[in-house]
Amino acid sequence: xxxxxxxxxxxxxxxxxxxxxxxxxxxxxxxxxxxxxxxxxxxxxxxxxxxxxxxxxxxxxxxxxxxxxxxxxxxxxxxxxxxxxxxxxxxxxxxxxxxxxxxxxxxxxxxxxxxxxxxxxxxxxxxxxxxxxxxxxxxxx
Amino acid sequence: xxxxxxxxxxxxxxxxxxxxxxxxxxxxxxxxxxxxxxxxxxxxxxxxxxxxxxxxxxxxxxxxxxxxxxxxxxxxxxxxxxxxxxxxxxxxxxxxxxxxxxxxxxxxxxxxxxxxxxxxxxxx
Numbered sequence: 001x002x003x004x005x006x007x008x009x010x011x012x013x014x015x016x017x018x019x020x021x022x023x024x025x026x027x028x029x030x031x032x033x034x035x036x037x038x039x040x041x042x043x044x045x046x047x048x049x050x051x052x053x054x055x056x057x058x059x060x061x062x063x064x065x066x067x068x069x070x071x072x073x074x075x076x077x078x079x080x081x082x083x084x085x086x087x088x089x090x091x092x093x094x095x096x097x098x099x100x101x102x103x104x105x106x107x108x109x110x111x112x113x114x115x116x117x118x119x120x121x122x123x124x125x126x127x128x129x130x131x132x133x134x135x136x137x138x139x140x141x
Numbered sequence: 142x143x144x145x146x147x148x149x150x151x152x153x154x155x156x157x158x159x160x161x162x163x164x165x166x167x168x169x170x171x172x173x174x175x176x177x178x179x180x181x182x183x184x185x186x187x188x189x190x191x192x193x194x195x196x197x198x199x200x201x202x203x204x205x206x207x208x209x210x211x212x213x214x215x216x217x218x219x220x221x222x223x224x225x226x227x228x229x230x231x232x233x234x235x236x237x238x239x240x241x242x243x244x245x246x247x248x249x250x251x252x253x254x255x256x257x258x259x260x261x262x263x264x265x
Contacts, residue, residue: 026220032208033216041213057208070204078187081163083171085240094253097221104217112217115263119256123224126252129245 014084018092020076026099028069030107035063037108094127147210148222155203156226160233161196167238168192221260227253 038060044050057063080089097120104110169187172180187193210219231250234240242250 029207029211029220030216033211033219036208036212039212063208077159078162078166079172082166082169082183085234085238088246094224094227097224100220101217104215104220108216110215110217113263116217116221116260117263119259119261119263120221121256122259123221123253123256126227126249126254126256129249129252 010083014080014089014092017076017080018089018095021073021080021093022096022099024069024072024076025093026069026096026103028066028071028073029100030103031062031066031069033066033104033108035060035066038062088130092127092130094123097123144210144214147206148225150206151203151210151223152226152229154199154206155223156229156233158196158199158201158203159226159230160237161192161199163234163238165190165192165196218260218264221257224253224257 035057039053039056044053077089077093101112101117101120105112165187168190169183172183174180207219207223227250231242231247235242
């Protein structure tokens with residue numbers, strides 16, 4: 001009975017962290033893309049070029065917001081990894097690809113072909129298959 | 142060629158970094174207490190583990206490669222392609238963290254790879 005409750009708690013808190021990951025991560029990467037599109041294609045051939053580009057990156061509020069989103073993702077991810085398998089958490093978080101595609105359309109006016117949607121759907125199917133396995137296979141708590 | 146190097150760095154360096162952080166977090170153990178002070182204590186403990194810093198360094202390389210690729214490619218293309226890290230992650234989880242990948246989990250990872258292939262084919 002106690003093991004059953006513990007299993008339930010493990011799944012619940014793992015799913016909560018994955019929820020944070022699939023919302024904050026995509027928003028972060030979409031903001032990074034928006035910031036980098038604003039800067040334009042990068043061409044670094046010398047140290048001054050690299051420093052100039054770094055200045056542009058660090059001076060962009062959009063990129064900082066993107067970094068904040070990625071940081072939120074990173075914290076949730078690290079916490080989840082303290083109790084669940086890497087090979088469970090990483091694939092389960094791939095639902096984020098659907099969210100990224102939606103944000104790409106809404107925020108960056110990208111077009112997503114039917115084949116790309118199919119690919120994203122297959123990725124999600126993979127996520128479902130992975131999600132049905134036990135989160136921890138190493139026996140460590 | 143530059144795109145290939147960019148994706149390679151995102152996938153390999155980024156995933157290797159995540160594996161190192163996974164190893165650091167496994168050394169810390171499961172987090173039970175989510176109060177801010179307890180989380181700060183966990184952060185203090187994890188910062189003393191070398192794998193965390195190696196992981197952060199590798200992830201930083203992957204991050205700047207990601208910024209470079211995002212400046213020229215659509216995010217709805219870049220993000221799914223980086224799912225190739227599932228292969229690297231699956232192998233790394235097995236050999237580096239001692240995780241056991243059973244058949245259903247491998248099947249899931251392979252489906253993810255198939256999805257990525259379709260995303261690449263659907264680019265044009």
